[in-house]
Amino acid sequence: MTHAAPLSDTGSRSPAETDRITAITALFEATRARSRALVAPLSPEDMMLQPMQDASPAKWHLAHTTWFFEEFILKPRDPDYRSPDDRFAFLFNSYYVQAGPRHARDKRGLISRPDVADVMAYRAHVEQALAAVLRAGRDDAAEIADLVELGCHHEMQHQELLVTDLLNGLSYNPLLPVYQAPDGTPAKGENHPVTYTAHAGGLVEMGFDGTAAQAGFAYDCEMPRHKTYLAPYQLADRPVSNGDWIAFMEAGGYADQTLWLMDGWACAQREGWDAPLYWWQQDGEWWSYTLRGPMPVDPAAPVVHVSYYEADAFARWSGARLPTEAEWESAAGDTPIRGNFLDAGEDDGAETLGALIPRAGGGMYGDVWEWTQSPFTPYPGFRPPEGAIGEYNGKFMVNQFVLRGGSCATPRAQMRPSYRTFFYPHQRWQMLGLRLARDAG
């Protein structure tokens, strides 16, 4: 396009700067390619689905993550940049507060135009422009790299939402559509008893520390790193499994009010919950609807699609409790970040998709997000960044709970020990599970 600046312009960069630009460019390309791969199996009709206000159509995710790069990098920093349609800034912003109820968040599924082809063209247009900016050896290259990195992590968050929103949208179709064909025979493992590992607690540090081993990207809400005091505790060596959950159901867990928080009981009654979301019983066996179509429930795999209310009731029934996020983070320590993530690895240079459903045998990371008992609150000394990006996380710090560890819908590159995701206690459509904790002896 319009960015003809040759690579030789970067001659004045330090090797570290060059490495940084190279790494960010690779991250950008991989992230954008993953979004394209995620929608490759989808029809234009599939990409329109918005089953509820909490979810967005795939097409919107594709456009909104593109708008982010345009709005925060290209428009303010590239005077030659031209948007394919200035009205996209309005359509694909997250919050059209000023636009009134006819264009509210729950109406994203009514935006049939621009169509998918136009959105893919918009993506390509922005990618080309941004690649040129990254190549151009500009004075503000370091700042731009930081913003691109933020944009990539933002897009990875939306990749996770894209697949879980899609699962929710497709779940209303009586035909039970298959997003990805099953990869082999469905697993049916044995449900082994859980064991607990003791942790001494004491005065520990938590949160992201940019200057230490955790160097890299983190969100504002993971900082500052700070001290917190933990009593001795024990943490289960695996998430709660489907087999455990079926035992809870068979013991009448969904019908015993004494196990439930008062708000949780009211919610469960109002919604008619008697099993995790997407489960049904057929010929005496439990099935669930997944991104790989209908699947028999594997007793050994982590339970998924349970709300905080259900997780809390389960823990009480078990004579245990949910961990705090400090306990979880302290226990995770420097465990390597391996697990069942959205991307399974590389195959001939291109990323391959992961299992897309939780599987038995994982560790602290992947498979399911794990509810903690910690409300999503600011860390001591928290300060939101300046400017529009400052709205990133702070305004959500009420009524939500922190989950840790990532899931089978989380891109691997998004994960780190300090990562905090958060959802409302009634929500179930994400890959939400739990791991039990106990006070020490």
Add this chain to the structure above:
Amino acid sequence: MTHAAPLSDTGSRSPAETDRITAITALFEATRARSRALVAPLSPEDMMLQPMQDASPAKWHLAHTTWFFEEFILKPRDPDYRSPDDRFAFLFNSYYVQAGPRHARDKRGLISRPDVADVMAYRAHVEQALAAVLRAGRDDAAEIADLVELGCHHEMQHQELLVTDLLNGLSYNPLLPVYQAPDGTPAKGENHPVTYTAHAGGLVEMGFDGTAAQAGFAYDCEMPRHKTYLAPYQLADRPVSNGDWIAFMEAGGYADQTLWLMDGWACAQREGWDAPLYWWQQDGEWWSYTLRGPMPVDPAAPVVHVSYYEADAFARWSGARLPTEAEWESAAGDTPIRGNFLDAGEDDGAETLGALIPRAGGGMYGDVWEWTQSPFTPYPGFRPPEGAIGEYNGKFMVNQFVLRGGSCATPRAQMRPSYRTFFYPHQRWQMLGLRLARDAG
């Protein structure tokens, strides 16, 4: 396909029977072709839009009208018929009462699969099978012809819904998409005063009489023809115009509670009504969103997209009232059925689309449906037909009001003097207008 019966099998038919089959076959072909023409300008994304429970996606209309022929003719009468997918019967039935809230009427917009291509193939499959049945010279040809005729009128009703549901769905898009390009310069006529024609009333007959000049198709609710007594009355010679409506608005009609029915006032306050649906003001001029995109409001054209509540308040403000449906039907008499309908006529053998918006200068038919003050109730002696088709209209006979005359979204072939359509008094998304009446002297 499977229907090999040669045309010579029809040798035993009477000429009248043969004419009837020929006419019905032509009606079937024209009706099915019109549905295809209506969606020709649409993308798969456009055909997914379901903006509210009252509306359905275009794709659903296409499939549901096809299911009707399959369910009521092919399956019970053609033992060789095979559906492309037996699950379509579930997906495209009107009322999935047994299927629970996850598959309720307001979730039709979440059925991304089958996609548009599959639905078009389903249509072709059923059309081919039905054409063969019509050709086959069967003993039950007369019954089948009646059912095909019913199916065509059913499809025409859905054609009207298809375009008005589409208008509603597209209206949420801030880009204000254009379904059909404007046909020439937008009209801006002068708003002439209304005049009234006197009618003597007395004991009159109304309703459909199959044996008389009205011979042809009619719905159950138009029968039996019966006597009713009318006091002398006067009826306006044209519908209320946009210019009239602007005068009402400027006189504070939307703010004067004494003009409104109590339920109407509550509805108008709750919904924030201060103009017809799709209207907005820009630089001192009124605009409206139409199937031909944003258009300046033509003072001379009939007002459209007003609810019964608004129509009733307008009539009260005017010192007039809405007519009863008996008054309307008696006044219409045997006026020829001409007007601004969904189809404009024929051009080189193929139907052409009409104006798609109301225009000045029309008569009793076309442009806008006209609210009457008559609730939709059974005529004396009404009996619903036997069987599943018996549910056709009777179960709607509460809380709705009758409108007469057809609109610019109504296929011409659907109209007749006795035709009763009906909507709830709060609804506005159809092509709904009004014509005033007065008591005599």
Add this chain to the structure above:
Amino acid sequence: MTHAAPLSDTGSRSPAETDRITAITALFEATRARSRALVAPLSPEDMMLQPMQDASPAKWHLAHTTWFFEEFILKPRDPDYRSPDDRFAFLFNSYYVQAGPRHARDKRGLISRPDVADVMAYRAHVEQALAAVLRAGRDDAAEIADLVELGCHHEMQHQELLVTDLLNGLSYNPLLPVYQAPDGTPAKGENHPVTYTAHAGGLVEMGFDGTAAQAGFAYDCEMPRHKTYLAPYQLADRPVSNGDWIAFMEAGGYADQTLWLMDGWACAQREGWDAPLYWWQQDGEWWSYTLRGPMPVDPAAPVVHVSYYEADAFARWSGARLPTEAEWESAAGDTPIRGNFLDAGEDDGAETLGALIPRAGGGMYGDVWEWTQSPFTPYPGFRPPEGAIGEYNGKFMVNQFVLRGGSCATPRAQMRPSYRTFFYPHQRWQMLGLRLARDAG
């Protein structure tokens, strides 16, 4: 009491005028006394109950009916009149539209002050002032008499609401309070089959005619008297009984969607209806909560507390239909107005209370209001009266159905053949029943 004004003040009146004033004064005194008698068994706490927006506290009814005389007679016509508290005009008007949601109709139960004693003092104050006006031999005595008559009929309507609102309010108390002790052993009659009487129909007249035998009071909506044409029909000789209704229930009437109007089915499912309001089953027998406390259901007595939706479904199940209001009024003809009303008669000069529950053996009047299939619409030529009183009935003419005949909660003096009451099709808390009709042969 305080009525010392000598009759000689009225010396210039004609005997007819004097008779009219005497009659109206008696009506006023009897009406006001009945209101006092109705609340005599109630505590101040009982008089605060407002169980839903459709209902009002007894205290409010007492005050509002008093405000009517103050607002429309005393304030405009008696310059010496002083209200005990000018703010009552605001508190006890029907519609505080201008006052915003904090003082809306559904908040009447939150007006603890003025207390019952203050309201009773307000009543006495207005009664005294009005009696003086009636005695005074004024030039506008005829107009005042008309307004007092209207006020008395208005108060009688509120007497009916007072007892049915009270029944609804008390029904939420698990102690099942008794308003009036049962008058003898509860009836348990045999349920005899219904028989139908044939009516010829034809061109008939209906509505109130002030100049004929019906001379007396009527509401605007009962006029003008007008012609209407009826096909021959048959009308049942008694209302549908509890025994009939139990048969409907046992036949699965509440579970068979094909019997119901679509809106009715949705309402019944949403509300969980499976029997008339206030019914429950105990040891295999049906009981209902009544103004005389819990009572076993009498199979021979008319069913009560059923909605239009239920009445319509019952009629369809019976192979019959509801009558139109014209059919009902024509059949009633000049039947004497006798029956089970709110007041049973006179005992030592003072009125006595009636049964307060429907009983077997009645005629066209009393026991239960009878749903007709006629929506509440204006009669041909209807014109609301001028002024504030003009709002009386016209603004309710949408979405409601007419009932005829009065009930065991209706004051006898309120009834006449042309009387139209009206309720929404989902409402059940009034004394609502039904009588079947059929098309002739």
Add this chain to the structure above:
Amino acid sequence: MTHAAPLSDTGSRSPAETDRITAITALFEATRARSRALVAPLSPEDMMLQPMQDASPAKWHLAHTTWFFEEFILKPRDPDYRSPDDRFAFLFNSYYVQAGPRHARDKRGLISRPDVADVMAYRAHVEQALAAVLRAGRDDAAEIADLVELGCHHEMQHQELLVTDLLNGLSYNPLLPVYQAPDGTPAKGENHPVTYTAHAGGLVEMGFDGTAAQAGFAYDCEMPRHKTYLAPYQLADRPVSNGDWIAFMEAGGYADQTLWLMDGWACAQREGWDAPLYWWQQDGEWWSYTLRGPMPVDPAAPVVHVSYYEADAFARWSGARLPTEAEWESAAGDTPIRGNFLDAGEDDGAETLGALIPRAGGGMYGDVWEWTQSPFTPYPGFRPPEGAIGEYNGKFMVNQFVLRGGSCATPRAQMRPSYRTFFYPHQRWQMLGLRLARDAG
């Protein structure tokens, strides 16, 4: 009554035991007397008010606090005890979960019977029986004393609710009733700037320690005492005042979305908040409705009736934040518990009522509850007590925020440094205010 055991039976008690019984008896008598004093100005009608589900009628508070002593002491421990009506156990329990929606929590205002007189008799009956049990020198006297103490603290919580629920109920009355006449001229103080006190933080202890200086009563949720780590911080020396709040309002605080949590903004828009609850503007001056009737807003007095959402937005606007509950408790330290509480002191042996509205000049306790940024969560090692009383606080530990310090509606005897009350972030009808905090330097 039935408890004839002579005082000499207590001969075997230790002096400490005797002192304990004497103290508890005095607490019981004072608590019960305070409830009677609180309702002395109320009519039976006033005691029926239930303006919303969160609030209960005064009559219900009187009965429910009595039921507590009956249910947990008299019935299980006094075989001779007879309830005046066994059905009261059902009517006056907190949660009629099994009773279905017709008797749900929001229907307490529909229980007109038993009336106030019956409820007062119920109170006297239980008081007499309990006094006899306390006098009787029983073996389980210590356990009973603990339960009576719990019952008194329970009743004190309900006293606070009684007056704030009453204020809310009366606020719907356009007459703006006065619960207690103003005590002197309304204050109009000057609003002095706030100053901050520095606190070093570090590893501190918080929560109730029964064995230490805090010996006495505490709820389960205040335990166990535990360590927590605090960064250095600063705490304002006074609550936010009305003057401060008016500055926030005048600066457009209610209209600036960037100041608000996302859920808070949505709530404020939905509810139309633009000032604290009960405020209105009149002739350019702010007024508020209080338990002493309409009062001009005192700029120097603490602001009250603001939600967490408003408090959080105000703090952000101020460049400060809300304190955590650990910061608050640590700062309070062993400050004497003095302040503007529900009871002002003793006058001739009987308690007198306090100001009933917040006043300028107070310290950490009294006037207004102070929102903290701490969600209401279990302390590390929290275990709910066994049995029905175990439901006391644990089931509320979600979606609520902790407030500290007590208010002008809190009985003085209820307060201690570890006391945690909690409300939902949208609630405003309690005496809710705030005090600012800041991170140190």
